[in-house]
Amino acid sequence: MTRQPKLAEGASFPPHEPDKLYFGCIDARVRIGKLNLKEGTTLIDRKIGGLLYPNDPELEATLEFAVKVKKVKEIIVSGHLDCGAVGACVECNPQVPKVLAYMSPMNAARDKLAQEHGTDRDAQKRALEKEIVKANLATLRSFEIVREAEKRGDLKLTGWLIDVQNAERGDKSVLNEATGEFVPAPPVKQWRRA
Numbered sequence: 001m002t003r004q005p006k007l008a009e010g011a012s013f014p015p016h017e018p019d020k021l022y023f024g025c026i027d028a029r030v031r032i033g034k035l036n037l038k039e040g041t042t043l044i045d046r047k048i049g050g051l052l053y054p055n056d057p058e059l060e061a062t063l064e065f066a067v068k069v070k071k072v073k074e075i076i077v078s079g080h081l082d083c084g085a086v087g088a089c090v091e092c093n094p095q096v097p098k099v100l101a102y103m104s105p106m107n108a109a110r111d112k113l114a115q116e117h118g119t120d121r122d123a124q125k126r127a128l129e130k131e132i133v134k135a136n137l138a139t140l141r142s143f144e145i146v147r148e149a150e151k152r153g154d155l156k157l158t159g160w161l162i163d164v165q166n167a168e169r170g171d172k173s174v175l176n177e178a179t180g181e182f183v184p185a186p187p188v189k190q191w192r193r194a
């Protein structure tokens with residue numbers, strides 16, 4: 001006699017057990033596999049400039065799936081050095097009006113940084129890349145599902161800034177939210193297929 005398997009909660013989703021959700025930029029130099037994100041363990045969502053919008057239905061759906069269904073333990077929001085979208089935003093590059101529009105929630109931060117850094121465009125870009133990570137963490141916490149999971153201690157939020165020039169080595173800095181500083185992370189021990 002064959003028994004019908006009992007339907008478990010979430011049974012309509014295929015077996016798949018990620019424990020992390022990663023948000024980052026579309027930049028082709030960002031090497032996900034070099035960042036100590038073991039293959040098959042991480043949900044990945046990449047957007048231009050890595051910028052998250054609080055009213056984005058795709059983001060809300062992604063959080064529902066990742067946090068409610070898959071119960072990921074960590075959400076990583078990652079910026080990266082030498083970001084083209086950040087550069088366009090700082091330089092107000094007229095060739096890419098749609099990119100400028102997408103990055104426009106960061107205009108106020110950009111203008112403030114321009115006052116702080118004067119004519120040093122590179123310093124402005126580095127600073128804006130960091131501000132986007134901080135803004136993204138605030139955006140994620142604007143969703144109740146994230147706030148509640150973090151409050152229960154079921155979810156950790158982490159901010160990264162990836163050095164794409166050394167992407168092969170997986171070089172990155174990690175945000176210390178208490179100080180607002182990005183601290184270089186120790187070299188990644190690369191995961192190898194067993």
Ligand SMILES: [Zn+2]
Nearest residue numbers: 025027083084
């Ligand atoms: Zn980028």
